[in-house]
Amino acid sequence: MNKVSKQIKTQKKVKRRGFLRRAISLLFTPLLIKFSIVVSLLLAAYLAYLDATITSGFDNKQWQLPARVYARPLELYEGLLISASEFEQELTDLGYERTNSARPGSYMRQGNNFTMSTRGHRFWDGVESPLRAKVSFSGRRLSQLRQIDNRSLALLRLEPMEIGAIYPQHNEDRIMVTINQAPPMLIAILLAVEDHRFYTHRGVSPVSIIRAAIQNFKSGAIVQGGSTITQQLVKNYYLTLEQSIGRKIKEALMALLLELHYDKEAILEAYINEVYLAQSDGHAIHGFGLASQHYFNKPLKELSVDQMALLVAVIRGPNYYNPWRHPERALARRNRILDLLGKQHLLTLDDVSWVKSQPLHLGKSSQSHYAFPAYIDLVKRQLRQVYSQNDLTSNGLKIYTSFNPRIQRSVEHAVTLGVNQLADDQLQAAVIVTQPKTAEVLALIGGKKFRYSGFNRALDANRSVGSTIKPFIYLAALEQPSKYSLATLIDDKEITIEHNNSFWSPRNYDRQDHGQVPMITALAKSYNQATVRLGDQLGIETVVDTLQRSGFDRTINPVPSLFIGTTQLSPWELIGLYQTVASGGYHVPLKAIRAVLDKDNQPLERFQFELQSGFDPKAVALVTRGLVHVTEQGSARFAKKRLPQGFTVAGKTGTSGELRDSWFAGFSGDMLAVVWLGHDDNSPTQLTGASGALPIWTTLFKSASRKSLSAHQVRGLNLHWVDLKTGQPAASFCSTAIELPFIVGSEPTGEKSCSL
C-alpha cells in the first residue's frame, strides 16, 4: 500500500516537472515571443497615450476663474459720517478678527476707539499698503484718524468686501494661491494627514497601500486610503470617480508619469488649488484659497493652526464633515488630526492639548458672501456691454463696484419691516439707491426675497409710474421763467382734452376741484387736473423732450395721459430720470461698476464719471424746492414727521390707476432712492404711494442717509416771500406766506399782502 502510494506520488512529481519544463520551453516558442512583443508595444502605446494626457493636461491646465465682484472700499477720513458700531460691522464683513494681535485683518476696540491692522489691497489706481491705525468715533462721526505712532493720516482705504462672483457653467470656483503663498504649517498638516511620504515616493507609495489594506482588513471597511497626493491629483484632474481595479491601475501609472515630468512643488501647488473642499450655493469650492474664505471669512495666510487642521479635515468628505451641518463630526476629525500632528512632532503635546480645546472658529455662513443676486445681475448686465460671457466666467476678472453694504442692509431692513406691516402675501417690492451726484448704484433689491435670483423687478418690471412723472412736467414749465415760476397760478378745475378724436377728463384723487393754485401747491398736493392743464399748455412734445433730456431713452407714446404717469417705466428708468434732478440738472448715467482688473491686477477698464448736459441748474433748483415742499406739506409729509427735525429731503409719491402700483422717488444730500410696491399679476394693492412705498423710503432714509439736502444757493436765484393762496408777494409774517426761490426776473411783483 505504501509502495503504491509512493509510486503515485513519484508519478505526480514527474508529471509536475514535465509541466514546468513544457511551460518554460513554451515561453520561448516563436508564437509567445511574438505575443509578448505585441503586448509590450500595446503597453508602450498606452503609456505614451497616458503620458501625452498627463503632460498636455498639466501644462495647459487653465483653471476657469470666475469674475469676482467687490463692494466699494470704505474710505476712512476725519468727518466721515459713520458710527462705531457701523464701522465694526464693516470690519466684521471683511473678516477682521477682534483680538489683541497686531496681525493684518485684526482690530481692538475700547468704547469708541479702535486700533486696527489693515491687510492692504491693490486697487486700479494704486496700492493701499497694510497699515496700523487708530480710529475714534464721536456719535455718528469719525472724529480722529491716526497712524499707530500718532502721525497724522488724512485718508485710509480699507480693502473691499467680496459680494459675489460670476461663475462658469460647471460652477467650479477657486481663489488661486501659489505654493509660496500657502502657510508652511498648512502644507505640513496636509502632508502629515494625506501623504507623509510625499517627498520620498515616486507617485505611488506601496508602503501606504499595504498599510491601508491592513487597516481596512482589520476594520472590515474602507477606513484609510493608500492614495498619495499625486494619485489624488491625477484622479481629480483626469479621471472619473469610478471605483474599479482598472481605474486604480491607470491612476497609479499616471501618478508615476506625473512625478517623472514635474517636481514635487509643482504637484503640490496644483493639488492645493484643485482639491474639492465645499459646496456653496450651487458652486463647488476648490482649493484652500477660497475654502479659507468660505469657512473662515479670511485669507489663507491669516488662519490659525486649528483652522488649518479643519481645512485638511474636510478633504476626506466635504459634505460629511461640513462644520456647519455636522460640527461634532468636523470637530472630532479636526482633533484626530491635531493628535496626529502631536505624534509626528509638528506640535508639542501641550500645544495639541490647547488647540484641541478651541472651538471650530468658523466665519459667518458663506451664503452672506453671495447674498445680493439682484445687484450682481445689474453688474453682469453692465459688464456684458464690454466683455464676453467667457471673459466673465473664466478669466478671473476683478470687478469693483459702488455697492454699499451698509445701505443695502438698511434697504433690506426697511422693506422687510414695511412689507410685513402691510400684511399682503402677494405684495412685491423693488428698491434702487444711488448717490445723487455721481449716479453710482449703492444698493438694489429686485423682490422681497433678497437672496433669490430670478425676476429682477428693479430692472425689468415696467409699471405705470403715476404721479412720480409730474416733476418733469413742472421742470418743462420752469425752464421757461418768462412764463412760469413756483408761484404761477394754475387752474385746478375739471379739464377735458381731445386726443385722436377721443375725449379724456382726468379727475383729482380726492375728486375735488381746488380752483387757482400756485404751481408749487399743485405739485406738492399732486393735483391731476392742474398738472394736466399745465402739460396741455406746454404741449406733449415739450414734455416728451424733457423726459428724454432727463435720460429716458425709449420711445414714449405721446398721449396726454402721460402727464399723470400712465406711461410704464421700470424702477431703473424712473431713478434715471430723478438722477438728473438730484444731480442738479446734469444727466449722469447710472453705473454700478467703477473698474475692472484682470487676474494679475492689471487695470482693464475704468468706468469714468461722465456728465451729459441736461437742464439749467436754476430750473432744477426750483423743481427740487417743489419736491421739498411735497415732503413738508404735500402728499409725502409723512416723511417730515418721521425724519429728524431739520433733515431736508425732496421727493414725490406715485400711485397708478386702481391702486396697482405704489411708488416713491426722492433724495437727500447723499442718497437717491426709488421704492416700488405692487403685485406681479398687476392686480390692485389697495396702496397709494403715500401708504405703501413712502413709509419704506422714510425708514430707509432715517437709518441710512447722513446728509440733509443742503439749502444750496444757485447763482441767478433770489428768495422772495409769497402767499401760497394767491401766489402774490407776501410779508414773511403772514400765516400762508412761504419763502420761495425765483429765477431773477420771474418773481411776482406787486404789493405785499396777507390773504385772509
Next chain:
Amino acid sequence: MLKRYLVIVVPFIFLYGCVNNIARQPAITLPANPITDTEAPAAQEGAILLPSRTSHNISAGGNDAVDQLLMSASEASINQQLARASALIERAVRLSPQDPRVYFSLAQVRFKENRSDQAYLLLKKSQSLVINDLQMLDAIKKFRASMK
C-alpha cells in the same frame, strides 16, 4: 531569454525617456505688480491748478483727504499718468461731491485727455457750485479762456 528581457525592458525605456521633461511647470500664473506709485516733484509743468479751499465749499469733513487726493492727482498728471489722476479725482468727487474744486480738477484732466466736451461740462458744474469764492471763479474763467 533575450526575448523575455525585451518584453520587460521596452516599456521602461519609454518611461525613462519621459524623464527629460521633469523641469516643466504647471500653468499657474503668479500675480504681477503692475501699478507702482511714483514720486513726483510738486509745482511742475502739467500740475493741476488747485485753488485753496474756502469755508463755503467745505462739506462735512474729509477736506484733508480731498486735498491729499487732489495733490496725488496733480503728481500723476505731471507724470502724464492721466488715467490715475482721473481715478484719484473721482475718489475726491465721491468724498466731497459739493466741492467745486474736484470738478475743476477733473475738467483739467479731461482737457489733457483731449475731451474738451467733458472738460467744458465739468467746468460748468464746478462754476455752478461756487457761490462767493472769487478766486475760484477767476481760476475757472481763466482756464476756460485757455481752452479756446
